[in-house]
Amino acid sequence: MKKLHSLFHKRIGMPENETITFEKLADVLERTAQTIPFENLTIIENKTRDITRENLINKMLENNEGGLCYELNPLFYFYLIENGFNAALATGVVYNHAAQNYTKLGRTHVTILIRHEEQTYLIDTGFGSNLPLKPVPLSGETIVSYNGEFRIKKVNTEHGDYVLEMRLKHKDTNWKIGYAFDSRKSITNMQNLYEIQTIIKEHPVSSFNKNPLMTRLTEKGNITLTNTTFTQWADGMVSKETIDEAKFKELAKHHFGM
Structure with missing residues (x-):
């Protein structure tokens, strides 16, 4: 292959x-x-x-x-x-x-x-x-x-x-x-x-050149990480957590391998 x-x-x-x-x-x-x-x-x-x-x-x-x-x-x-x-x-x-x-x-x-x-x-x-x-x-x-x-x-x-x-x-x-x-x-x-x-x-109206964004689907929904929040959808339920820079790096590595 x-x-x-x-x-x-x-x-x-x-x-x-x-x-x-x-x-x-x-x-x-x-x-x-x-x-x-x-x-x-x-x-x-x-x-x-x-x-x-x-x-x-x-x-x-x-x-x-x-x-x-x-x-x-x-x-x-x-x-x-x-x-x-x-x-x-x-x-x-x-x-x-x-x-x-x-x-x-x-x-x-x-x-x-x-x-x-x-x-x-x-x-x-x-x-x-x-x-x-x-x-x-x-x-x-x-x-x-x-x-x-x-x-x-x-x-x-x-x-x-x-x-x-x-x-x-x-x-x-x-x-x-x-x-x-x-x-x-x-x-x-x-x-x-x-x-x-x-x-x-x-471009000034681009939403992707302002702040970091990561998202991917999961088996039960999806997860989204920015530099200020971490949002999880699972079986229709949503939870949103306010985070700082250190937590952002931790979550980026744990959930996205980055």
Whole structure:
């Protein structure tokens, strides 16, 4: 097996030589969500690097760090390609629920589209705790995972031709927009990912260049760590703890291996 495949399986706790089929993707996605955190420490610490296949492998599979969408989903894209899937990277615009509008950062969300048996699916490993954990068909069918319900609606707006909608378990009673994306435009140049990283790193309205953030799913919910709070969701119950810098470092190492 290739280097990325073996290292990826080692990181998420799967047999290194196991062949991955479409039917096994849900298991891989769950393991990935529970193992590789969504986090922004390289931005906060001003240690960003060029977005290349080798740098992504080094960061997340050899150094056991996490990343943001423009790192997590490209890494998973390369994993899919190595396992024979017909995959492409696409960009999206995240919906800001506080402002009731799409974010001013523009097309800075990176996601994955795959073709399987004449149907297109969305896969996302880089949307914080809002992960479908299964391929979501663009046909509009609702998929259900332990994280909630997810579906894709066909639209025609300046932000793209589809919208991912979600209803997170224990959190949402109504459907809400995750992000809009364009299935007609795929990322063909890794330079595009570097440009997205630059916007997220430097733009004044970016939420990822202010304070450290780490989050990942757990078997019962999710955990989120910032420099001031540690929040745990478990079986629908939430607990939130105020922390200091020393506690932040302790929790980052214990829960995220960082």
